[in-house]
Amino acid sequence: MLFSRGLSRISRNLRGSLNGCRRFPSGRGQNHPLILSNTCQSPGNSSEKVFRSFLFSNGLPSLHSASHQFHNQSSSIIEDQLDPFSLVADELSLLANRLRAMVVAEVPKLASAAEYFFKMGVEGKRFRPTIILLMSTALHVQIPNPSPSNELESILTTELRSRQRCIAEITEMIHVASLLHDDVLDDADTRRGIGSLNFVMGNKLAVLAGDFLLSRACVALASLKNTEVVSLLATVVEHLVTGETMQMSTTSDQRCSMEYYMQKTYYKTASLISNSCKAIALLGGHAAEVAMLAFDYGKNLGLAFQLMDDVLDFTGTSTSLGKGSLSDIRNGIVTAPMLFAMEEFPDLRVVIEGGFDNPANVDLALDYLGKSRGIQRTRELAIKHANLAAAAIDSLPESNDEEVKRSRRALIDLTQRVISRTK
Amino acid sequence: MLFSRGLSRISRNLRGSLNGCRRFPSGRGQNHPLILSNTCQSPGNSSEKVFRSFLFSNGLPSLHSASHQFHNQSSSIIEDQLDPFSLVADELSLLANRLRAMVVAEVPKLASAAEYFFKMGVEGKRFRPTIILLMSTALHVQIPNPSPSNELESILTTELRSRQRCIAEITEMIHVASLLHDDVLDDADTRRGIGSLNFVMGNKLAVLAGDFLLSRACVALASLKNTEVVSLLATVVEHLVTGETMQMSTTSDQRCSMEYYMQKTYYKTASLISNSCKAIALLGGHAAEVAMLAFDYGKNLGLAFQLMDDVLDFTGTSTSLGKGSLSDIRNGIVTAPMLFAMEEFPDLRVVIEGGFDNPANVDLALDYLGKSRGIQRTRELAIKHANLAAAAIDSLPESNDEEVKRSRRALIDLTQRVISRTK
Numbered sequence: 033m034l035f036s037r038g039l040s041r042i043s044r045n046l047r048g049s050l051n052g053c054r055r056f057p058s059g060r061g062q063n064h065p066l067i068l069s070n071t072c073q074s075p076g077n078s079s080e081k082v083f084r085s086f087l088f089s090n091g092l093p094s095l096h097s098a099s100h101q102f103h104n105q106s107s108s109i110i111e112d113q114l115d116p117f118s119l120v121a122d123e124l125s126l127l128a129n130r131l132r133a134m135v136v137a138e139v140p141k142l143a144s145a146a147e148y149f150f151k152m153g154v155e156g157k158r159f160r161p162t163i164i165l166l167m168s169t170a171l172h173v174q175i176p177n178p179s180p181s182n183e184l185e186s187i188l189t190t191e192l193r194s195r196q197r198c199i200a201e202i203t204e205m206i207h208v209a210s211l212l213h214d215d216v217l218d219d220a221d222t223r224r225g226i227g228s229l230n231f232v233m234g235n236k237l238a239v240l241a242g243d244f245l246l247s248r249a250c251v252a253l254a255s256l257k258n259t260e261v262v263s264l265l266a267t268v269v270e271h272l273v274t275g276e277t278m279q280m281s282t283t284s285d286q287r288c289s290m291e292y293y294m295q296k297t298y299y300k301t302a303s304l305i306s307n308s309c310k311a312i313a314l315l316g317g318h319a320a321e322v323a324m325l326a327f328d329y330g331k332n333l334g335l336a337f338q339l340m341d342d343v344l345d346f347t348g349t350s351t352s353l354g355k356g357s358l359s360d361i362r363n364g365i366v367t368a369p370m371l372f373a374m375e376e377f378p379d380l381r382v383v384i385e386g387g388f389d390n391p392a393n394v395d396l397a398l399d400y401l402g403k404s405r406g407i408q409r410t411r412e413l414a415i416k417h418a419n420l421a422a423a424a425i426d427s428l429p430e431s432n433d434e435e436v437k438r439s440r441r442a443l444i445d446l447t448q449r450v451i452s453r454t455k
Numbered sequence: 456m457l458f459s460r461g462l463s464r465i466s467r468n469l470r471g472s473l474n475g476c477r478r479f480p481s482g483r484g485q486n487h488p489l490i491l492s493n494t495c496q497s498p499g500n501s502s503e504k505v506f507r508s509f510l511f512s513n514g515l516p517s518l519h520s521a522s523h524q525f526h527n528q529s530s531s532i533i534e535d536q537l538d539p540f541s542l543v544a545d546e547l548s549l550l551a552n553r554l555r556a557m558v559v560a561e562v563p564k565l566a567s568a569a570e571y572f573f574k575m576g577v578e579g580k581r582f583r584p585t586i587i588l589l590m591s592t593a594l595h596v597q598i599p600n601p602s603p604s605n606e607l608e609s610i611l612t613t614e615l616r617s618r619q620r621c622i623a624e625i626t627e628m629i630h631v632a633s634l635l636h637d638d639v640l641d642d643a644d645t646r647r648g649i650g651s652l653n654f655v656m657g658n659k660l661a662v663l664a665g666d667f668l669l670s671r672a673c674v675a676l677a678s679l680k681n682t683e684v685v686s687l688l689a690t691v692v693e694h695l696v697t698g699e700t701m702q703m704s705t706t707s708d709q710r711c712s713m714e715y716y717m718q719k720t721y722y723k724t725a726s727l728i729s730n731s732c733k734a735i736a737l738l739g740g741h742a743a744e745v746a747m748l749a750f751d752y753g754k755n756l757g758l759a760f761q762l763m764d765d766v767l768d769f770t771g772t773s774t775s776l777g778k779g780s781l782s783d784i785r786n787g788i789v790t791a792p793m794l795f796a797m798e799e800f801p802d803l804r805v806v807i808e809g810g811f812d813n814p815a816n817v818d819l820a821l822d823y824l825g826k827s828r829g830i831q832r833t834r835e836l837a838i839k840h841a842n843l844a845a846a847a848i849d850s851l852p853e854s855n856d857e858e859v860k861r862s863r864r865a866l867i868d869l870t871q872r873v874i875s876r877t878k
Contacts, residue, residue, distance in 0.1 A: 142700040213666065217659045236640045236703060239662060243636065244696045246666070250673055250689035257682045266673035273667045277565040280659060 116442040116449075117157070120165040123197065124158050131201055134248060141233075145241035146248075148229050149208045156224060160207060160305055161200035163333070163446065167312045167326055168196040169439035170425065195256055195315050202249045202265060203308040209245035210272050210304075212238045217276070261311045268307045275299030279365060284385055290371045294335070302334025325424045329443065332421035337450045339414035342367035343407055346398075348454070361397060364388050368413065370397065373406035411451070418447040539865040539872075540580070543588040546620065547581050554624055557671060564656075568664035569671075571652050572631045579647060583630060583728055584623035586756070586869065590735045590749055591619040592862035593851065618679055618738050625672045625688060626731040632668035633695050633727075635661045640699070684734045691730045698722030702788060707808055713794045717758070725757025748847045752866065755844035760873045762837035765790035766830055769821075771877070784820060787811050791836065793820065796829035834874070841870040 117124070128150065135146035149156065172189075214220070215228040216238045222228055230238035246269065253262045278286075278296040286292045309330035313323035345360045346369055360367050366384055374380045380400040388394050401407065422444045431437060540547070551573065558569040572579065595612075637643070638651040639661045645651055653661035669692065676685045701709075701719040709715040732753035736746035768783045769792055783790050789807055797803045803823040811817050824830065845867045854860060 137700075138697055139700045139704065141704040142697060213662055217662060237700070239636055239640060240696050240700055240703075242666075243669070244693060246669060247689050247692035247696060251686055251693065254682045254686035254689055259677045259680045259682065259685070262682070262685055263674055263677035266670050266677055269670035270667060270674065273663050273670065274561055274565060277560075277562045277660070277663055280663075281562065281564040 145237045160203045164200040166439045167309050199311050205245045205249040209242040212242035264307045268304045271299040271303035287366050297338045301338040302331045305334045306330030328424040329421045332417040336414045336417035343410050368410040369406040372409040373401045373404035376404045414451050418451045421447045568660045583626045587623040589862045590732050622734050625675050628668045628672040632665040635665035687730045691727045694722040694726035710789050720761045724761040725754045728757045729753030751847040752844045755840040759837045759840035766833050791833040792829035795832040796824045796827035799827045837874050841874045844870045
């Protein structure tokens with residue numbers, strides 16, 4: 033299963049001050065009610081930028097969406113409050129400890145394999161847990177008729193938070209399990225800056241450690257005693273597998289279909305975060321409409337992320353991408369920029385069908401891409417989905433709770449960080 | 456994960472007439488209250504016997520256990536009623552269709568990979584589903600105060616049966632998932648008489664198909680809306696992984712420890728069937744004591760099976776074993792016969808520690824085994840566990856229902872078939 037270039041990279045890239053707009057306008061508004069004008073700047077080639085510099089590029093377009101008029105200019109104090117990662121930093125730290133405790137296994141070798149990516153320094157930036165914890169707060173509602181003392185309310189809130197935290201842990205376990213199997217499938221030798229588990233401990237142990245994490249995730253899920261949530265996250269595993277298989281085995285028509293690409297992208301990248309967000313709403317006892325908005329946020333954020341990732345695979349450099357750029361096309365994976373380019377230049381299809389084992393074919397495809405609006409349209413589509421994600425948060429039932437409002441702003445911040453990243 | 460030489464072979468081997476005792480006595484009774492005397496015959500070398508002959512060897516010892524005085528001689532009519540597999544043949548056939556329907560996937564390649572071992576002719580003999588369906592009937596209780604019409608009772612019974620049937624399907628999916636990953640880990644090229652999935656469709660698809668089956672099993676589990684059952688079967692997956700890892704990575708002391716071997720055998724072979732049996736009891740709303748007896752039955756049957764399998768790996772032939780005999784020792788896996796032999800001949804440990812890459816070492820170890828009572832003591836231990844499994848069934852709350860009694864007899868039959876098989 034799994035998606036090779038995970039969402040986890042984003043959090044590493046997205047920390048730091050946020051300049052520019054809160055909601056990016058796109059230039060392809062005809063079919064997208066949320067897209068206003070084509071003023072979003074390309075992040076450009078960021079080869080000179082230092083990996084992990086945690087800074088966004090400046091010069092981003094001004095805010096066009098009327099619903100988020102707050103904090104249009106960088107303000108260190110307010111921005112600090114909004115930083116999505118620092119809002120949940122304490123809980124993320126607890127989560128790291130809990131994850132390490134959860135994967136303790138009877139057999140030392142299995143334990144060390146399972147905790148390989150939960151160890152200090154290589155646990156990734158926990159992008160998914162951050163979203164899930166923020167979503168938990170964003171959906172928090174005061175109990176309307178609290179007991180005479182506030183004790184019961186406090187107990188219920190704590191209990192709910194602990195269950196939602198468990199979803200964050202489960203999501204991270206499923207994600208890492210998928211990374212482990214993915215690296216076996218791709219024969220990858222590095223991950224998160226260290227040797228991949230398959231490279232260090234062999235394919236067998238990587239497959240077993242992935243299975244182990246999945247079974248631990250399932251045991252943890254069962255402990256939540258909510259079968260709808262179990263079903264939701266089991267379906268995610270199925271989606272990860274389906275997405276990976278869709279990518280592995282395509283017909284020529286499928287490879288050249290934007291619809292197929294978007295479906296695969298949902299399965300491989302967006303399903304885990306969208307369904308985890310929905311699970312948070314279900315555990316909170318929210319109405320179906322709220323659960324759907326939580327789902328929509330995760331889905332659109334995931335899609336926006338992947339679309340930008342696909343852009344950066346072309347525009348970035350191996351340093352800023354964390355792996356060789358052009359890695360998709362070199363692995364024969366056709367992504368949105370090339371699919372859009374093909375709409376303008378149908379002859380590109382013949383080049384794509386010729387495969388990319390021959391470097392000359394790669395160069396030819398890149399020529400077509402350069403002449404086309406493929407990169408730009410992909411970025412616009414990413415902006416569309418980022419806006420849809422933000423719109424889902426805007427549509428949540430109103431709340432006067434300051435913490436709730438702050439978490440919602442942080443979730444919207446994330447949508448913008450996703451599309452303004454340059455690496 | 457998974458156990459290479461699955462329990463599934465047993466049902467293929469165990470069909471046919473049953474001669475001899477219902478409860479086998481063992482010669483090592485000191486520590487085992489159920490073991491009476493050492494009269495059980497070795498099945499001997501069965502190389503001349505035709506694969507799938509479905510016949511047991513004759514000359515088995517007469518019945519010593521007082522609790523099962525029925526049908527001591529082969530009687531075609533009564534035996535037919537008792538044949539465990541024909542008792543549930545109709546349901547097994549439905550189950551095969553349902554399994555094929557359950558693994559339909561959006562991506563054709565994934566669907567064909569997932570259903571590879573559910574196709575007609577290669578679906579195995581469904582040993583586990585047989586036990587689970589028999590256990591479902593064996594635990595059936597009449598509702599004490601039925602409604603004025605019998606309609607409600609009938610609806611409840613049908614509903615329960617359908618949920619229990621779902622456990623049979625889930626168990627089979629987990630089992631096949633484990634086989635798929637196992638074959639990848641072992642680089643196996645055949646399974647069930649055809650090319651292994653990894654051999655035919657590649658390692659990637661085999662890993663993905665295994666993950667897919669696990670996720671479908673989890674979705675099906677969630678649909679039962681019983682989180683204790685979800686937890687039970689998720690733990691099984693963890694056990695399969697743990698057992699496989701225990702086998703892969705052992706210290707010298709662990710390899711030479713009978714306790715370690717039995718623990719690994721429980722994880723790899725007995726956990727799935729014991730926990731499935733327990734799940735059947737939980738779904739049926741039985742008391743903890745009954746659930747424990749169901750668990751004990753599965754656990755001891757699984758252990759007896761594996762111990763006999765380990766014997767047959769030495770005494771059988773490649774034809775009767777379905778794969779090359781001596782496969783364990785050739786793969787460096789030390790099993791019960793060798794562990795018992797080592798108790799008699801401590802020098803054998805040095806040979807074992809020397810590894811079995813050198814054929815001379817294999818021959819030397821076999822010499823020690825031949826001189827020892829290793830094979831006999833392993834068979835005795837298998838008999839002990841078979842008897843414990845039968846005793847668990849005997850300890851179930853009494854029932855006057857003929858169907859219940861017949862299923863219980865069939866479950867006891869299975870314990871005997873497990874230890875009397877010769878291939």
